[in-house]
Amino acid sequence: MPNPTAAMLVIGDEILSGRTQDTNTNHLANALTAQGIDLREVRVVPDEQPAIANALNDLRARFDHVFTSGGIGPTHDDITADAVAAAFGVPVGVRDDARAAMQAFYDTIGGKLTPSRLRMARIPQGATLIDNEISGAPGFTIGNVHVMAGVPSVFKAMVAGLLPTLAGGAPVQSRSLRVERGESEIAEELAALAADFPDLSIGSYPFRQEGIFGTNIVVRGQDGARVDKAFARLSDLFAENRA
Amino acid sequence: MPNPTAAMLVIGDEILSGRTQDTNTNHLANALTAQGIDLREVRVVPDEQPAIANALNDLRARFDHVFTSGGIGPTHDDITADAVAAAFGVPVGVRDDARAAMQAFYDTIGGKLTPSRLRMARIPQGATLIDNEISGAPGFTIGNVHVMAGVPSVFKAMVAGLLPTLAGGAPVQSRSLRVERGESEIAEELAALAADFPDLSIGSYPFRQEGIFGTNIVVRGQDGARVDKAFARLSDLFAENRA
Secondary structure (H helix, E strand, O other), rough: OOOOEEEEEOHHOOOOOOOOOOOOHHHHHHHHHHOOOOEEEEEEEOHHHHHHHHHHHHHHHHHOOOEEEOOOOOOOOHHHHHHHHHHHOOEEEOOHHHHHHHHHHHHHHHHOOOHHHHHHEEEOOEEEEEOOOOOOOOOEEEEEEEEOOOOOOOOOOOHHHHHHHHHOOOOEEEEEEOOOOOOOOOOHHHHHHHHHHHOEEEEEEEEEEEEEEEEEEEOOOOHHHHHHHHHHHHHHHHOEEEE | OOOOOEEEEEOHHHOOOOOOOHHHHHHHHHHHHOOOOOOEEEEEOEEEEEEHHHHHHHHHOOOEEEEEEEOOOOOOOHHHHHHHHHHHHHOOEHHHHHHHHHHHHHHHOOEEEEEEEHHEEEEOOEEEEEOOOOOOOOOOOOOOEEEEEEOOHHHHHHHHHHHHHHOOHHHHHHEEEOOOOHHHHHHHHHHHHHHHOOEEEEEEEEEOOEEEEEEEEEEEEEOOHHHHHHHHHHHHHOOOOOO
């Protein structure tokens, strides 16, 4: 059975302006790979409702899961909940369970559930909440869409809570070999190897370090025995060039 | 006149698997912002021809420029040139000007233009070349699509060569204020400020550092005087909370 598929939708002007380097995608990608869910596409869109809703509707139709990051804070530019509700055609408003979760959080830290904070309890109808033990405001799942915070520490906590509830597939096995030969010098051997192992993905990633041109070769696949077999051939091929 | 718009298309299984953290997008985003070209969308797709061609055709129809990164190396998994040619419906093959550029590069460094390397001289019909002073193999521009390497040092060199040839707009001015108050505490003041300056983008980015909850507030816009005016009000508002 093929692995479940996923897309990531990053919502944030700050990524598109270059002000912030996105790291949530890389974190999610590694977590999904470990669980056997294939991340197939990533998009970054601005904090604008039509852009978010259009991207979401395209992605949720094409993949088993869509994970979003960003735009669920307390300020005027946090419009993800509204955009998701618009994409699903459902109403959005402060929900009792979200309000209760936030009240409990602020009671614990000794803070107040102000009107601005209460804005973060606005949840589209039909969604279930994703806990936020870091800063209180919940994420949510609606249909196959999982809406999470953009702040990396909160995003990570939400991913950690959410992923165990999703069915995974066969985790991808991967082995990599670092060889001190340029990518173009070994291209033919790699193509031949790839042709012999059509069930595996064999990638090559050139690097230059301290004046040395080299290549990281990565063999990936769901069948560990096949990965090991291809890796053994690879190791023999480049026995003299390993770094 | 509105600024030119742009999208970035990152081609790479290694980004989607989590093995590699993409940094090319952030580099391009900053370079475009400085030149007054608005980056409006980013996509990451796997090394597969239909995924690349479909994303490319969608993006090039919607934005003034599309910049791609990755998949133009010498190995079997480098299929970007073919996918771009397919998207434009033009043939692709080794071109004399690309071969000459690569021959000149290898003559300089004392290397050979092997068959694998020559694969990197395959350029879609009608494209113009983008120089690569780092590793020889050229990128190319076809229509409004600029195809560049994935290796960050090469990508940066190509961006540096390409961008001065593109018409820019009004560079975005930006000023930011770091305040030691949580985002939800200042949400109402920020919303009021944003309502008074509808021509500006006022973003807020929460942080937690050494136990302190704070917010970076970023004011952005094309009119420097308006940015300064909003920033002055912001500074007055939070005079006691500046960090």
